[in-house]
Amino acid sequence: xxxxxxxxxxxxxxxxxxxxxxxxxxxxxxxxxxxxxxxxxxxxxxxxxxxxxxxxxxxxxxxxxxxxxxxxxxxxxxxxxxxxxxxxxxxxxxxxxxxxxxxxxxxxxxxxxxxxxxxxxxxxxxxxxxxxxxxxxxxxxxxxxxxxxxxxxxxxxxxxxxxxxxxxxxxxxxxxxxxxxxxxxxxxxxxxxxxxxxxxxxxxxxxxxxxxxxxxxxxxxxxxxxxxxxxxxxxxxxxxxxxxxxxxxxxxxxxxxxxxxxxxxxxxxxxxxxxxxxxxxxxxxxxxxxxxxxxxxxxxxxxxxxxxxxxxxxxxxxxxxxxxxxxxxxxxxxxxxxxxxxxxxxxxxxxxxxxxxxxxxxxxxxxxxxxxxxxxxxxxxxxxxxxxxxxxxxxxxxxxxxxx
Numbered sequence: 586x587x588x589x590x591x592x593x594x595x596x597x598x599x600x601x602x603x604x605x606x607x608x609x610x611x612x613x614x615x616x617x618x619x620x621x622x623x624x625x626x627x628x629x630x631x632x633x634x635x636x637x638x639x640x641x642x643x644x645x646x647x648x649x650x651x652x653x654x655x656x657x658x659x660x661x662x663x664x665x666x667x668x669x670x671x672x673x674x675x676x677x678x679x680x681x682x683x684x685x686x687x688x689x690x691x692x693x694x695x696x697x698x699x700x701x702x703x704x705x706x707x708x709x710x711x712x713x714x715x716x717x718x719x720x721x722x723x724x725x726x727x728x729x730x731x732x733x734x735x736x737x738x739x740x741x742x743x744x745x746x747x748x749x750x751x752x753x754x755x756x757x758x759x760x761x762x763x764x765x766x767x768x769x770x771x772x773x774x775x776x777x778x779x780x781x782x783x784x785x786x787x788x789x790x791x792x793x794x795x796x797x798x799x800x801x802x803x804x805x806x807x808x809x810x811x812x813x814x815x816x817x818x819x820x821x822x823x824x825x826x827x828x829x830x831x832x833x834x835x836x837x838x839x840x841x842x843x844x845x846x847x848x849x850x851x852x853x854x855x856x857x858x859x860x861x862x863x864x865x866x867x868x869x870x871x872x873x874x875x876x877x878x879x880x881x882x883x884x885x886x887x888x889x890x891x892x893x894x895x896x897x898x899x900x901x902x903x904x905x906x907x908x909x910x911x912x913x914x915x916x917x918x919x920x921x922x923x924x925x926x927x928x929x930x931x932x933x934x935x936x937x938x939x940x941x942x943x944x945x946x947x948x949x950x951x952x953x954x955x956x957x958x959x960x961x962x963x964x965x966x967x968x969x970x971x972x973x974x975x976x977x978x979x980x981x982x983x984x985x986x987x988x989x
Contacts (some may be wrong), residue, residue: 587821595924599963602643602646602650602904603640603643603644604639604938605639605642605936605937606634606635606636606638606639606792606835607835607836608632608634608635608792609692610780610940611632611634611792612632612690612691612789614786614790615773616711616777617630617691617693617709617784617789618693618765618773618774618776618785618789619754619773620707620709620750620754620756620771620773621693621695621698621707621774621776621782621785622696622706622707622762622774623774623775623780623781624802625696625697625781625782625785625800626695626696626697626698626781626799626800626801626802626805627694627695627698627797627799628693628694628695628698628781628782628785628788628797628798628799629693629694629696629795629796629798629799630691630692630693630694630785630788630789630793630794630795630796630797631691631692631693631794631795631859632690632691632792632793632794633689633690633691633692633712634691634934635637635794635835636794637685637686637845638686638687638966641670641686643671644666644667645667647662647663647666647667647858648660648667649662653918653938667703669956671902673685674777675735679720680721680725680726681721681722682717682721683713683714683717684713684720686722687713688712688713688714689710689712690710690711691710691711691712692708692709692711693708693709694706694707694708694709694712695707695708695709695811696888697802698805699804699813700804700805700808702853703983704908705758705759705762706759707756707757707758707759707762707763707766708754708756708758709754709756710754710755710756710757711753711754711755712755712804713753714753714755715749715753716730716737716749718801719737719738719747719748719749720748720826721772721961722739723739725893726739726741726742728740728741728742730838733748733764733767733768734767734980735751736748736749736750736751736767736768736926737749738764738767738904740760743756744759744760745758745759745760745763746758746759746760746763746764747763748756748764748766748767748846750766750767751929752848756891764791774880781798781800781828783829783886784800784828784830784841784843785798787830787841788830788832789840789949791832791834791839792834792840793834794833794834794835795831795832795833796830796831796832796833797830797831797832798828798829799828799829799830800827800828800832801823801826801827801828804860806823806824809823809948810823810824811916812941819850821849825844825845825846825849826842826843826844826845826849827843827844827845827976828841828842828843829841829842829843833937833941834933834937835896835937836934836935836936836937836940837931837932837933837937837939837940837941838932838937838941839917839929839931839932840930841927841928841929841930842857842927842928843927844924844926844928845926847923850919850921850923850926850927850928854919854921857919857928857930858919860930861917861930861932864913864915864932864940864942865913865914865915866912866913866941868911868913868915868940868941868942868989869912869940871910872906872911872912875902875906875910876906879902879903879906881901882895882896882899883896903970908936908938909935909938910942911938911939911940911941911942915932915933915934915940916932916933916934917930917931917933917938917975918930918931918932925934928979938977940955
């Protein structure tokens with residue numbers, strides 16, 4: 586069965602179940618930063634509970650959705666996608682006893698960037714981890730598990746190590762950093778205001794699904810200015826900026842910017858206002874174009890079978906437009922604090938899709954998939970065997986023509 590416009594509509598309807606779920610026990614700021622790097626340039630956080638289990642359940646139930654199960658082609662595609670996810674999951678469960686769908690709660694990565702060198706990093710994960718997992722990895726890699734205090738450490742042989750702390754957190758990163766953090770003498774670093782981890786703490790306090798906090802060391806600042814000697818927006822930010830963060834929540838997004846000059850603070854507040862306006866228009870414009878297109882469909886009834894199929898599914902199309910776009914009326918708060926020299930932005934809707942224009946992204950991805958499936962297969966080029974050169978025979982001497 587070919588993949589046509591009806592299948593595309595059914596696919597878009599089925600994708601509506603994917604999204605972000607509430608985490609009843611989100612990680613605390615202290616737990617997320619317990620093993621952090623004091624001088625981290627980048628701190629990135631991911632709440633797996635909000636993303637993985639709920640979306641995996643929706644994925645596993647795709648073949649039974651009414652918009653899918655009535656179409657053999659879509660059922661086949663859904664089962665193939667499930668098998669592609671189940672393969673690595675089953676491998677991880679059988680080999681190391683870890684289920685990436687149910688056993689990972691959250692992870693936080695810390696990195697210090699060194700110009701012209703590999704970054705120094707440590708990753709901290711919370712979930713269902715125990716020392717037996719390291720024993721299984723040890724057998725697979727032929728590496729030896731050692732004890733550092735009450736913790737288990739597995740050196741991977743490439744300068745990095747994996748460990749499980751006595752509290753059950755999993756650490757991965759440079760050997761020295763891992764061993765330092767599993768020792769009985771380890772103490773959680775401070776995340777006081779004004780520090781790198783303090784900025785990360787402010788971001789984590791809102792319990793984002795995903796968030797990243799960035800500061801710029803003087804070394805990196807000098808490197809940026811060296812790479813961009815001309816005065817421009819980037820170099821201006823590098824000179825005066827103290828740090829920034831960006832976070833995605835179940836109901837929207839937010840970001841912060843810390844500056845060192847009043848003029849710079851005004852500039853970033855104005856820039857944030859402009860970003861809010863763009864996000865509003867990115868919601869309204871696609872919905873407007875979609876309504877115009879749907880309104881004009883009836884005038885082409887009977888012209889083309891695919892258009893007739895669209896007209897027959899007009900109610901579904903209106904539902905798709907409502908699901909993947911908003912009216913641009915999400916709540917916005919742009920707070921410019923001259924005393925703290927900081928701009929804080931929070932955009933909130935009933936869901937993330939009411940703030941971020943997934944109404945543009947998801948249909949475009951589905952359309953690209955539709956075009957890919959509908960395109961005729963391209964025949965491989967016919968290659969002709971190369972002609973072998975005929976070896977030339979050496980010239981034979983001429984017979985003598987007379988006596989000398």
